Amino acid sequence: MSPAELLDLLGRDFMQRALLAALLTGLAAPAIGTFIVQRRLALLGDGIGHVAVTGVALGLLTGTSPTWTAVVVAILGAVLIEVIREKGHTNGDVALALLFYGGLAGGVLITGLAGDGAAGLQVYLFGSVTSISSTEVWYTAGLALVVLTVTLGLLPQLFAVASDPEFAKVAGLRVRAYNLLVAVLAAVSVTVAMRTVGLLLVSALMVVPVATSQQLARSFRSTLLWAMVLGGVAAVGGLVVAAWLSARATVAPGPSIVLLALAMFAATWPVGVWARRRRRLAEPFPALGTGTPGPHEVDEHPHQHGDDCGHPAVPHDDHLDYVHDGHRHAPHGEHYDEH
């Protein structure tokens, strides 16, 4: 496809709608994704995506808008995942897996009952540009704005809860409510991303831009903002690539968006490794002497150091040192020298 043809395609109405939806998705998904990565729940979005498949199928079966049934089912699934995670302690991941597979299997089965078959579901699993109607773009925009407003507005609280729930609880924050809020926002952004990236790849847009931006960022806030920028670029760029390739073959936008985001990660990763290494090398050795006490009297130590005193012995030139309270003792007349 020539550049002129591509420009012509990008100028079309349906493409403009898709670009707007992609941009909002690319901004909202990494914003909530940063908190999910902070809580080490990178696969939560994936789980919610699987559950949402059932929601889409219910929409197809009943003839209502799949966006709204997906929102409802995804929120229910996210709340259920969060409750299981909170109650189940160590084995939460097994319960989550049960839910994921149940969601996917239920979705495929119900779609079959609806008579649409796999093709009907395909649009929602991997995204589709052409199928987005203008009302759906407005839904997407509205939901994305809700996600962005709540995440950025409550950033200090959500950060405190995500980084140290126990401290947050003692500080009087409602940890459970905030955790549920993050789960619900994640569910909403999954459904927001459904039309562009698709349910099976949605988690990538929540996690990969965050992984990329944390290669270079040092603070939580800058990680979040850069992840949003990278997410927006990947979503819009991936959509354009998919449109450009569509002259030759049918390409869903989901895979191209995710591959572009991964390419950005691959490009920044070596830079991040190099920067961290440089920072470590630049770090000075800790100043000695501040905490090391001088020689002290033997009578501070009620026993004679020896083979059985319990203090590890370390050979040092012509004598033995004994490790004691983080420093080494060498018996020297009436006192111990610090070695």
Next chain:
Amino acid sequence: MLNPAGTAVVEARDVTVALGGRPVLRGNDLVVRHGEFVALMGANGSGKSTLVRALTGLRPLTQGSVLLFGTPLQDFKERHRIGFVPQRGTAAGGVPSSVREVVASGRLTRRPLLRPAGKADRAAIDDALEVVGLTGMASEGVSTLSGGQQQRVLIARALAGEPELFFLDEPTAGVDLPNQLALAGALRTLSERGATIVLVAHELGPLEPLVDRAVVMRDGRIAYDGPPLAHEDVHGHHHPIAGSHDHVPHVGSPFDTMSLDPREDRR
């Protein structure tokens, strides 16, 4: 300072905690008065950490009551009056965060929802960083710091809310000597400012001169409460192996909860 006539800041009566049906604390009474520096000591598994967690509301009581500043714990809303320093290992999450951001989250007890940080908030955060001696490292990533420095970040976070009562859970465990001295300096500053400090410690080390009351736990009961003891009196001579321990065997099935004790469920 020991303060036998002062107002009671923490008042725990008959505090009993069971984890998974196993009693971890059995009928403990503890009164901490304004301005005291109390060290909770004892061997691993003696219940000292659990007692602090019960006093802060992190562990539900099976029996008994806790009053903070005269208010029952479950009705206690003035959270800015208490500062909590959890056991180490939670300063860094999955995303890089700067020292300043972590410390700033301690200020949330005094910041209403959706209100940006004001001048007083920033001043309190700067002051907290200064007390623990990390002023120059505010923009460093927390995960790049040493364990002892991370512990000081957590203390600064508790400090940022300008609390009157501090709970510290093993602040010196696994911290090198220079950092222990820095910690002791920060705690001395706090104590001199009139804060009440309750601290869990396995060994006091450089904190020893600051402590004016030692509470020794054994098998979930307070075995001693009085002036600080020499290390040998508390433990006998041994060298503890650092590491965490479990009170309860791990859960076997996904939907099981930890509260196997019916009395805990009722709460």
